[in-house]
Amino acid sequence: MEKKNIDWSNLGFGYVQTDYRYVSNFKDGAWDDGCLTTDANIVLNECAGVLQYAQTIFEGLKAYTTEDGKIVTFRPDLNAERMMDSAARLEMPVFPKEKFIDAVTKVVAANAAYVPPFGSGATLYLRPYMFGSNPVIGVKPATEYQFRLFCTPVGPYFKGGVKPLTIKVSDFDRAAPNGTGHIKAGLNYAMSLHAIVTAHEEGFDENMYLDSKTRTKVEETGGANFLFVTKDGKVVTPKSSSILPSITRRSLLYVAKEYLGLEVEEREVYFEEVKDFAECGLCGTAAVISPVGKIVDHGKEICLPSGMTEMGPVTKKLYETLTGIQMGRIEAPKGWIHVIE
Numbered sequence: 149m150e151k152k153n154i155d156w157s158n159l160g161f162g163y164v165q166t167d168y169r170y171v172s173n174f175k176d177g178a179w180d181d182g183c184l185t186t187d188a189n190i191v192l193n194e195c196a197g198v199l200q201y202a203q204t205i206f207e208g209l210k211a212y213t214t215e216d217g218k219i220v221t222f223r224p225d226l227n228a229e230r231m232m233d234s235a236a237r238l239e240m241p242v243f244p245k246e247k248f249i250d251a252v253t254k255v256v257a258a259n260a261a262y263v264p265p266f267g268s269g270a271t272l273y274l275r276p277y278m279f280g281s282n283p284v285i286g287v288k289p290a291t292e293y294q295f296r297l298f299c300t301p302v303g304p305y306f307k308g309g310v311k312p313l314t315i316k317v318s319d320f321d322r323a324a325p326n327g328t329g330h331i332k333a334g335l336n337y338a339m340s341l342h343a344i345v346t347a348h349e350e351g352f353d354e355n356m357y358l359d360s361k362t363r364t365k366v367e368e369t370g371g372a373n374f375l376f377v378t379k380d381g382k383v384v385t386p387k388s389s390s391i392l393p394s395i396t397r398r399s400l401l402y403v404a405k406e407y408l409g410l411e412v413e414e415r416e417v418y419f420e421e422v423k424d425f426a427e428c429g430l431c432g433t434a435a436v437i438s439p440v441g442k443i444v445d446h447g448k449e450i451c452l453p454s455g456m457t458e459m460g461p462v463t464k465k466l467y468e469t470l471t472g473i474q475m476g477r478i479e480a481p482k483g484w485i486h487v488i489e
């Protein structure tokens with residue numbers, strides 16, 4: 149198969165229209181068979197549920213080429229399950245796991261020419277999503293929905309090398325204790341835009357959100373979970389019912405324990421403790437782990453001992469082991485790698 153003529157290593161993270169996407173509609177209580185289409189546009193009624201009351205959820209995962217030339221995706225079953233949880237919380241119909249995996253497989257196979265070659269550092273980002281599509285004016289769940297999955301090639305995350313991030317302790321809240329912070333819904337992002345634009349204007353890369361009830365515990369950023377390393381090499385991640393269960397973070401904890409023999413703790417993390425950690429990173433599909441160099445709390449700086457030029461040693465080992473598993477250099481736990489072709 150001939151690859152598209154794309155300068156893979158210089159791609160950014162933006163939308164590039166590809167040839168095929170998957171569409172399935174839910175009507176009269178059932179999903180249709182679903183199919184691929186070349187049409188990238190959606191025509192909706194002006195009163196569609198998603199447009200009025202933001203009934204929409206999404207996922208994010210990537211397809212890439214391994215060292216031995218296979219096109220694969222990483223743990224798509226977990227994205228399928230998380231989307232089922234998101235749907236249930238927003239009173240949307242569940243899109244079955246087998247259909248989700250089938251959509252992933254079909255879209256990647258149909259757009260194989262857009263899967264970046266091994267070594268380019270680029271990946272094919274997949275975006276499954278679902279939204280209420282029929283007219284809704286009284287506040288209630290839609291009765292018709294559309295599930296779609298498109299893909300777009302994205303460039304290497306650490307272009308020009310790793311650069312530790314500077315993050316700000318935000319005065320805004322991301323999620324309420326019994327709210328929707330644990331699901332991947334557009335609404336969580338709409339309300340984070342003002343906070344991230346403000347942080348960027350002030351020169352910060354990201355926001356650290358604290359728990360909105362007591363403002364004493366670390367939650368996450370707008371789109372990534374925190375991972376800390378203690379001075380004695382223990383891996384610690386915050387536990388809270390209002391953070392999004394990152395698949396990368398869950399995979400890293402497994403790798404820390406089972407591959408690297410590190411002690412791991414998933415527990416409440418008080419902001420007070422952060423100054424005592426040796427390393428800090430942000431976990432998510434896009435970067436796997438981005439190191440954090442500095443955390444600023446209203447002018448008070450916490451400088452992580454790992455510094456502002458490289459990943460800390462434990463973060464680096466975690467990064468290399470998980471990306472090694474993803475790329476096929478290190479044997480993966482059973483079921484982690486989904487081969488497309």
Ligand SMILES: *Cc1c(COP(=O)(O)O)cnc(C)c1O
Nearest residue numbers: 371372373392394395396432433
């Ligand atoms: C998607 C997302 C993450 C990262 O999850 P991964 O499954 O690792 O990509 C973390 N936090 C939030 C709020 C997210 O939406």
